[in-house]
Amino acid sequence: MNQKFKKLKQNPNLVIGGTITFIFIVMAVWAPALSPYHPVDDADLMVSELPPSITYPFGTDEQGRDILTRVIYGSRISLSVGLVSQAMNTIIGIILGLTAGFFGKWWDDIVMGLTNIMLSIPSMIFALAVMAVMGPGLMNIFLALGLTNWAFTCRITRSQVLSTRSLDYVKAANALGYSRTRIMFTQILPNILGPILVVATLGMAGAILMEASLSFLGLGTQPPTPSWGGMLASAREQMFTTPWISIFPGMAIFFAVLGLNLFGDGLRDILDPHLTRKAK
Amino acid sequence: MAAYTFRRILQFFPTVFFISLIMFGLLNVLPGDATLMAGGSKHHLDEKTAQMLKKQLGLDRPLYVRYASYMKNLLKGDLGRSFLRNESVNSLVAQRIGPTLYLSTAAMVIAVGLGIPLGFLSALKQGSFLDTLSMLGAVSGVSVPQFWLGLILMYLFSLVLGWFPSQGYGDGHLMHLILPAFTLGVGYMALLARTTRAAVVEVLTQDYIRTARSKGLSVLIVNFTHVFRNTMVLILTTAGLQFGSLIGQTVIVEKLFSWPGIGSLLVDSIFQRDIPVTQGCVLIIIGIFLLVNLVVDLLYGVIDPRIELS
Numbered sequence A: 001m002n003q004k005f006k007k008l009k010q011n012p013n014l015v016i017g018g019t020i021t022f023i024f025i026v027m028a029v030w031a032p033a034l035s036p037y038h039p040v041d042d043a044d045l046m047v048s049e050l051p052p053s054i055t056y057p058f059g060t061d062e063q064g065r066d067i068l069t070r071v072i073y074g075s076r077i078s079l080s081v082g083l084v085s086q087a088m089n090t091i092i093g094i095i096l097g098l099t100a101g102f103f104g105k106w107w108d109d110i111v112m113g114l115t116n117i118m119l120s121i122p123s124m125i126f127a128l129a130v131m132a133v134m135g136p137g138l139m140n141i142f143l144a145l146g147l148t149n150w151a152f153t154c155r156i157t158r159s160q161v162l163s164t165r166s167l168d169y170v171k172a173a174n175a176l177g178y179s180r181t182r183i184m185f186t187q188i189l190p191n192i193l194g195p196i197l198v199v200a201t202l203g204m205a206g207a208i209l210m211e212a213s214l215s216f217l218g219l220g221t222q223p224p225t226p227s228w229g230g231m232l233a234s235a236r237e238q239m240f241t242t243p244w245i246s247i248f249p250g251m252a253i254f255f256a257v258l259g260l261n262l263f264g265d266g267l268r269d270i271l272d273p274h275l276t277r278k279a280k
Numbered sequence B: 001m002a003a004y005t006f007r008r009i010l011q012f013f014p015t016v017f018f019i020s021l022i023m024f025g026l027l028n029v030l031p032g033d034a035t036l037m038a039g040g041s042k043h044h045l046d047e048k049t050a051q052m053l054k055k056q057l058g059l060d061r062p063l064y065v066r067y068a069s070y071m072k073n074l075l076k077g078d079l080g081r082s083f084l085r086n087e088s089v090n091s092l093v094a095q096r097i098g099p100t101l102y103l104s105t106a107a108m109v110i111a112v113g114l115g116i117p118l119g120f121l122s123a124l125k126q127g128s129f130l131d132t133l134s135m136l137g138a139v140s141g142v143s144v145p146q147f148w149l150g151l152i153l154m155y156l157f158s159l160v161l162g163w164f165p166s167q168g169y170g171d172g173h174l175m176h177l178i179l180p181a182f183t184l185g186v187g188y189m190a191l192l193a194r195t196t197r198a199a200v201v202e203v204l205t206q207d208y209i210r211t212a213r214s215k216g217l218s219v220l221i222v223n224f225t226h227v228f229r230n231t232m233v234l235i236l237t238t239a240g241l242q243f244g245s246l247i248g249q250t251v252i253v254e255k256l257f258s259w260p261g262i263g264s265l266l267v268d269s270i271f272q273r274d275i276p277v278t279q280g281c282v283l284i285i286i287g288i289f290l291l292v293n294l295v296v297d298l299l300y301g302v303i304d305p306r307i308e309l310s
Helices: A002-009 A012-029 A067-103 A105-119 A123-134 A138-146 A151-164 A168-175 A180-217 A228-238 A244-271 A273-279 B002-029 B047-056 B063-075 B089-124 B129-143 B146-160 B174-204 B207-214 B219-256 B262-271 B275-303
Strands: none
Touching: A012 A067, A012 A244, A067 A105, A067 A138, A067 A151, A067 A180, A067 A228, A067 A244, A105 A151, A105 B002, A123 A138, A123 A180, A123 B002, A123 B219, A123 B262, A123 B275, A138 A180, A151 A180, A168 A180, A180 A228, A180 A244, A180 B146, A180 B219, A228 A244, A228 B146, A244 B129, A244 B146, B002 B063, B002 B275, B089 B129, B089 B174, B089 B219, B089 B262, B089 B275, B129 B174, B146 B174, B146 B219, B174 B219, B207 B219, B219 B262, B219 B275, B262 B275
């Protein structure tokens, strides 16, 4: 226990990032209990654009809604986008990477060709093109971000498969007569989860940032959904007169992404002994 | 080297071909009535006018015919015609590409000029105050939403201090460039700083550095001739790959600062459902990204002769 604690102390990234992420998860799960108002219904034009005060800690927006409440509810949108889209990417990436590395031959060529093409399309542009076709909305965001960012996971999975395939325990499993699918999922996959987890954590951060950007452009979630990017989009015009409407949602995006990035960095330090050795 | 260069350039074309195929498919096959918005809002359009419009725009033809004619034009360097404006996509893009290149180059210069030296210094002074501070700055720079950063910068430097204009291209005047270029460059700068630091830390543990040091070479010489050259390949690779995120972000920064570049043209065309323009902008942006990476790949051989170019 003591040693574990010591290890954590040596890895402030993981601790700080984990704490920030945990706070956002709590916010998302218990949003109704934590929020003083309702994010959409409690609009009152009589109290619009009020600066931060005791009754409205983050002030109110142009429709008189409490910004703190909307920021808290916004964590639900952002975290679900990060989680769902990254889960999709990870599953696609793992399946393609595992099969490509394991079966090789023409399938490997196809998967790698596709991966390289995906990598040569900037993800923002890809997501924009998908949103352009499917139109705005949360479901479409899930798809746009969940189908376009699997290339890194795929590449890493494949290269890990190639390097573990010839290891003794895999050979042993082969000799025992395990089926290929069984070897892939019970022998190889558990041993390469570390790097995949790192990519997934950093990918979640990227997805949250991307959703905010798309919503800011008006191509993501639509009002009155309390999404951080969407809040910034409607506040943009009033930046000079009522800056608090923009400042708090932006800070929420920043800290949520920062938390995940730090957490991912920390995970990498733990899971990649190669790097840790170097740093010493 | 010549053979490598030739082959690498040859590879460029199939990639562009497949990307154009994917983008054409994406924008034309998926549901979503792309066709009819050209006549204004589709609710106001009666069936007959709609059919006429479709015919006029060539959208009544089967998909493969459209793709064939699209490809044929693309090979001639013709990106098609805008649905809405009586202009070719080529001329629309040509008007907008200058500002985009201007902005992204400026952002690159800021990012490379600050990010690489910062990462380098951080690695040489590991654990120092400077190191902690700049790595904290770097992880923040990677995490900050650029449109928000842009808003804050506008508020500070345009409204409060009044140093720079907050909007517009201003005929390319330098004062107009600074805020958007910095906003765009921050994330990239942070990435470069992190990559550079990691690369330098790695190289510093190599035997040849110890050898060079024990030969009695001065720290400065070792740092600049040995460390720097050996990290360049890694830094350059990241710089090339991550250039994609920079060019992607121009869309948002241009929109935020009302910069008349390809990014804002792209967003406008998406809202207007002007598919040929959307398609053209997407292809051009990806093309720029691919070209940058082609150049990076070709530079490898120049920087590090050890690399086996096969």
